[in-house]
Amino acid sequence: MEVRRCSRLVIADADGRLLLFFYKDEHQPPFWATAGGELKPGESYTDAAARELYEETGLTRPIGKLLKERDEVYAVARSTPARWLEKYFLGMV
DSSP, X not given: OOXXXXXXXXXXXXXXXXXXXXXXXXXXXXXXXXXXXXXXXTOOHHHHHHHHHHHHHOOOOOOOOEEEEEEXXXXXXXXXXXXXXXXXXXXXX
16 A cells, blocks of 8 residues: 655644635545645655645744644545555644
């Protein structure tokens, strides 16, 4: 089974509001998700989190503490099932 490594960001403001993205996929019901994405070859989880933060929001901020690690099997965006190794980091705005 393919293994996909991914950094995710739980982005909150001073009032505790979260930034989430709404996804629509023809193969599953719409869902909300955090910013983030797959690691590039040789990239650390923290470096990927910083890159994804900028790519998806235009923000350049220090990456906060590691909040959660997740190891799940699922398929998204028409992909075949894969093992996802995800790390969720705090991102403040």
